[in-house]
Amino acid sequence: xxxxxxxxxxxxxxxxxxxxxxxxxxxxxxxxxxGLSGAGKSTLLRMINKMIEPxxxxxxINGESIxxxxxxxxxxxxxxxxxxxxxxxxxxxxxxxxxxxxxRIAYHHPIVTTLGLFPEKDKQIAFEALHRVNILxxxxxxxxxxxxxxxxxxxxxxxxxxxxxxxxxxxxxxxxDPITTIHVMNDLRRINRELxxxxxxxxxxxxxxxxxxxxxxxLQGGHLVFDGPSSExxxxxxxxxxxxxxxxxxxxxxxxxxxx
Amino acid sequence: xSRTSRSDMNIPKKPLELKKYFSIALFLTILFASGWFADxxxxxxxxxxxxxxEILTKMFFHTDWSYLxxxxxxxxxxxxxxxxxxxxxxxAAIPIAVFSARNFIKNKVFTAFWxxxxxxxxxxxxxxxxxxxxxVFGLNSFSGMLSLAVFTFxxxxxxxxxxxxxxxHGAVEALEASGASQLSILRYAFVPQVLPQYLSFILYAFEIxxxxxxxxxxxxxxxxxxxxxxxxxxxxxxxxxxxxxxxxAVVLVTDAISAKIREKLV
Numbered sequence: 001x002x003x004x005x006x007x008x009x010x011x012x013x014x015x016x017x018x019x020x021x022x023x024x025x026x027x028x029x030x031x032x033x034x035g036l037s038g039a040g041k042s043t044l045l046r047m048i049n050k051m052i053e054p055x056x057x058x059x060x061i062n063g064e065s066i067x068x069x070x071x072x073x074x075x076x077x078x079x080x081x082x083x084x085x086x087x088x089x090x091x092x093x094x095x096x097x098x099x100x101x102x103x104r105i106a107y108h109h110p111i112v113t114t115l116g117l118f119p120e121k122d123k124q125i126a127f128e129a130l131h132r133v134n135i136l137x138x139x140x141x142x143x144x145x146x147x148x149x150x151x152x153x154x155x156x157x158x159x160x161x162x163x164x165x166x167x168x169x170x171x172x173x174x175x176x177d178p179i180t181t182i183h184v185m186n187d188l189r190r191i192n193r194e195l196x197x198x199x200x201x202x203x204x205x206x207x208x209x210x211x212x213x214x215x216x217x218x219l220q221g222g223h224l225v226f227d228g229p230s231s232e233x234x235x236x237x238x239x240x241x242x243x244x245x246x247x248x249x250x251x252x253x254x255x256x257x258x259x260x
Numbered sequence: 261x262s263r264t265s266r267s268d269m270n271i272p273k274k275p276l277e278l279k280k281y282f283s284i285a286l287f288l289t290i291l292f293a294s295g296w297f298a299d300x301x302x303x304x305x306x307x308x309x310x311x312x313x314e315i316l317t318k319m320f321f322h323t324d325w326s327y328l329x330x331x332x333x334x335x336x337x338x339x340x341x342x343x344x345x346x347x348x349x350x351x352a353a354i355p356i357a358v359f360s361a362r363n364f365i366k367n368k369v370f371t372a373f374w375x376x377x378x379x380x381x382x383x384x385x386x387x388x389x390x391x392x393x394x395x396v397f398g399l400n401s402f403s404g405m406l407s408l409a410v411f412t413f414x415x416x417x418x419x420x421x422x423x424x425x426x427x428x429h430g431a432v433e434a435l436e437a438s439g440a441s442q443l444s445i446l447r448y449a450f451v452p453q454v455l456p457q458y459l460s461f462i463l464y465a466f467e468i469x470x471x472x473x474x475x476x477x478x479x480x481x482x483x484x485x486x487x488x489x490x491x492x493x494x495x496x497x498x499x500x501x502x503x504x505x506x507x508x509a510v511v512l513v514t515d516a517i518s519a520k521i522r523e524k525l526v
Contacts, residue, residue: 049437051433051436051437074439075439075440075441076439077439078436078437078438078439079438079439081437082438083434083437083438085430085433085434087430088430089430089431089433089434090430090431090434091431091448091449091452091453092428093452093453093456094448094452098448098452102434102435102438102440102448103438105435105438105439105440105441105444105448106438106439106440106441106444110441110443110444111443113444113447113448114443114444114447155434158434158438159438162438162439168437
């Protein structure tokens with residue numbers, strides 16, 4: 001369970017990215033955070049694993065404050081939170097397997113991992129993670145030989161190797177083409193169901209958010225303007241989030257309509 | 261496309277290239293001013309031509325090839341000096357480079373300290389180090405090796421921390437988010453991205469060191485440079501020619517090999 005309490009972030013340059021946001025995310029939920037660029041989606045997501053430090057407020061992960069955590073304690077808490085990124089953030093020169101094993105680092109003493117001495121069990125976990133996202137056959141390829149969609153699947157496998165309780169996805173499909181987007185979103189939904197993994201996804205596309213998530217969180221100018229089930233999202237809600245109604249061309253459209 | 265549609269286009273006016281002309285004027289001013297300050301005189305140059313020609317003729321047309329056999333020993337010593345000096349310097353450079361990389365160490369005062377520390381090493385020429393070490397450790401190739409190590413250390417540490425600061429930060433972010441420690445981030449995000457460049461830097465430093473190693477002997481730091489000094493003081497230009505040609509050959513070969521390897525690395 002993630003409890004976000006009166007979370008506020010003001011950047012040093014004075015920009016108020018997020019103001020007094022409170023939410024509770026239950027275990028196993030698939031939540032989409034939507035809003036315009038600069039609405040505070042990324043800031044909110046990155047404060048959940050303290051990649052960004054809040055100005056005020058608190059984030060509790062299963063009752064424990066990550067905001068107060070430091071050093072070893074913080075690393076231990078981050079280990080239980082997987083994260084995937086818009087730009088995949090793989091080490092392109094390294095092998096896929098090495099990239100996935102990187103998700104196991106926080107389980108061991110730095111000396112052990114620095115020498116590259118991952119136990120056999122970890123390799124098994126890495127292979128299983130790759131298998132779960134259907135990319136096991138690329139385990140020994142270099143990451144830079146993969147396509148964008150494949151890289152994002154490796155990044156998902158890396159966070160799965162962490163055996164996390166929560167998965168944060170910051171614009172995971174923003175640099176992918178529509179078809180690959182659907183594959184990656186399907187993977188995320190399947191993992192959410194199979195592993196009961198609490199998943200929070202930042203999304204640009206409203207229709208993707210509505211299609212995949214149970215619950216929508218709408219941000220506008222750093223404020224929480226909507227929090228409810230996807231079924232309750234109507235034009236009024238979208239107008240609140242985006243400041244106006246969406247035009248037809250701003251909606252991605254169904255994949256079935258796309259020519260391959 | 262039709263002609264009419266082309267006349268519709270609003271081609272922007274070419275901006276004045278004042279900046280370019282100003283730069284050229286500035287360059288010429290600096291060139292002439294520095295010539296004036298340095299008492300440069302074309303007449304002196306012409307006067308010197310005769311003597312220069314004589315020396316060059318001795319060096320390259322009356323080259324003393326029989327002297328070559330005397331040079332092989334010192335040449336080997338020069339190459340050994342360069343190899344060992346490069347190795348020691350490039351290993352010693354690693355920790356200081358890590359201390360200086362701003363995207364790895366967040367404490368600006370700490371990185372600034374190590375950066376300035378490295379600056380000192382790059383300010384002092386290898387030849388000066390060689391002279392200092394020669395007076396401390398004696399007139400031998402150990403002094404030369406040490407001065408090359410120190411030079412390599414200063415150069416490589418800077419190149420490495422700059423390479424570190426140039427890496428794709430995404431991998432660092434991902435590892436940090438997964439709860440990895442600083443040491444693990446160094447190992448799994450920085451090392452794989454910087455390693456090929458590091459190896460290429462070592463070869464580059466070796467190229468430079470082979471060149472400067474041949475002159476270090478001039479201040480008594482061993483190697484082939486000792487023979488430069490010896491022959492120059494006796495005006496034996498036909499022997500200087502032999503040394504120059506031999507050094508040139510060695511430099512050519514190292515550059516060629518090193519370029520080939522570096523091509524494969526990056």
